[in-house]
Amino acid sequence: MTPADLVAHYGMEPIPREGGRFHRTWTGPQRPDGRPEGTAMIALLTADPDDYSALHRLPSDETWHFYLGDPLELLLLGPDAATSRTVLLGPDVLGGQHVQFTVPAGTWMGGRVAEGGAWTLFGCTMAPGFTDDGYEHGDVAELTARHPAEAARIAGLCRP
Numbered sequence: 001m002t003p004a005d006l007v008a009h010y011g012m013e014p015i016p017r018e019g020g021r022f023h024r025t026w027t028g029p030q031r032p033d034g035r036p037e038g039t040a041m042i043a044l045l046t047a048d049p050d051d052y053s054a055l056h057r058l059p060s061d062e063t064w065h066f067y068l069g070d071p072l073e074l075l076l077l078g079p080d081a082a083t084s085r086t087v088l089l090g091p092d093v094l095g096g097q098h099v100q101f102t103v104p105a106g107t108w109m110g111g112r113v114a115e116g117g118a119w120t121l122f123g124c125t126m127a128p129g130f131t132d133d134g135y136e137h138g139d140v141a142e143l144t145a146r147h148p149a150e151a152a153r154i155a156g157l158c159r160p
Contacts, residue, residue, distance in 0.1 A: 006044055017056075018135075018137075020045045022042065027039050028129055041130075042122070055109065055143060055154065057136045060129075062105075065089075069118070072114065073114045
């Protein structure tokens with residue numbers, strides 16, 4: 001199985017601005033505020049240097065699920081400079097990796113295939129569901145000013 005096989009099998013498309021490829025697998029009924037009750041998608045990242053999930057934040061909690069391939073490294077930046085964390089999604093749960101991890105609403109998140117890996121297939125679930133207008137794209141200067149200790153990683157996970 002290759003990344004190209006997975007893209008073809010699932011009909012994945014590029015994720016605008018964020019990076020990677022995805023296929024939405026579920027959208028719940030519409031709420032009175034116009035958002036869906038929930039959404040789910042599968043996504044693929046490769047070790048290509050330009051293939052990563054750019055730093056972004058969302059207005060709802062988002063649960064990430066590991067499915068196949070190599071571990072995925074997530075950088076999480078909280079609301080203050082003292083709050084940053086790295087989470088590894090992957091199959092080695094007894095070694096500290098997670099098969100499922102929920103990122104709290106308002107947390108900046110960005111990820112890439114962990115060092116030495118080739119690709120990862122993962123999923124994300126949100127309730128209420130994802131909408132384009134809830135997506136906030138990270139700015140390297142603003143995030144670096146807020147989290148100077150993570151400056152190099154922030155620069156590597158931001159897109160213009």
